[in-house]
Amino acid sequence: MAESPAIDPSLDDGLAGDDPGYRAAVIDLLGVISYGEISAFERLAEDAKLAPTMQDKVALATMAAHELGKVAALHQRVSDLGGDPFEAMAPFNKAIDEFHRHTAPADWLEGLVKAFVGDGLANDFYREIAAFLDPTTRDLVVSSLEADGGHAAFVVDRVRAVIADDPTVGGRLALWGRRLMGEALTQAQRVAADRDSLTALLTGGVDRPGLDLAALGRMFTRLTERHAARMSELGLDA
Template structure:
């Protein structure tokens, strides 16, 4: 689930390796990397739709059920433009998603919420962390793909406001839940980073988008460290918005 006020990856400025709109079609290695990236984002959006629809069953009121259903619909609505871009680059959208099923499904199995509140925190914190990571990678994409990825991260229909309001209201009524939810948020952070590392290790093309190559600048180890610091800081910001310690 995206959120307004996202990170600004240009704080580690590099010359844009894909500033030419045609490079996505001209460079087979880059094209394969972009198809991989769009594949993992697409699969993530579909599983977010499924998870939110399932979490709606735990919602305490019909209004809350409708809010989660709307959130689920928003996630699913992001998939078609991503698939269209994969097709434009000569890929098959479903083949592009296939390599990422195990990693993303494992993340959701390890972070299945036990109740309505944990589901809300996961939607806000877990999805937000993924969105921030994709925004970071977007800095290294061609303009067409970059705009598509960033726009898909930014469209949440005001759902972040809904989640923050609900969680903070429950904590105000029962402060004892804050400790449990804070631990849950930290667990989500750890699991998300673990799965992201596994995906990157399995797909060299995604790693290459960040690290570059002989013909493309990328991030060195220090810049990669700063990127993960930004991700951690954004996670802490989200936890604070929920009224939780990170």
């Protein structure tokens, strides 16, 4: 079983407002998650056009609405910390938009795998960072990442059913999942390179406990293990 990120019990909610460096890092994190949710909404709404049945179209549209519904609470937290939600999202538009351009699904099945695997990878990464946040922000981030309204089960059922009918589809989707993994890691590196504040959250650069190189290695091991588990759940090789 993959190790869970360690949560520092000494994190004080008050520091979110008192420490300018930490506050900027939190606003950046909430900004990138918010824009990721909005992008997921747009993508799922577009992918619904590829759905083979009306039931599937409705299911994807419902998934899209669920993603958009998470944004208001994230934006409110940004405002509570003295930031502007739309300014907080702006630095991440290019990286996230490029990720979606590079991973545009060719069909309905690739869209489902992307919604499950690609979003799961991003959520795992943000959940790791959340371990270094004050309790109020941490709880908000974790709750927004974990709430899926049963959509994961829908994707797993649909993909497994198609593979059962045509096993050759599994090989193509497995390659697609590996591509998503590579693109997601590239995106994460680009975001971190552009925003030193997010790197500081992980390394302790905002006067909070951070990860040493060994711990960073374990974190990426956990991300890889969770990706493999997610692929296995779909009936695909990682």
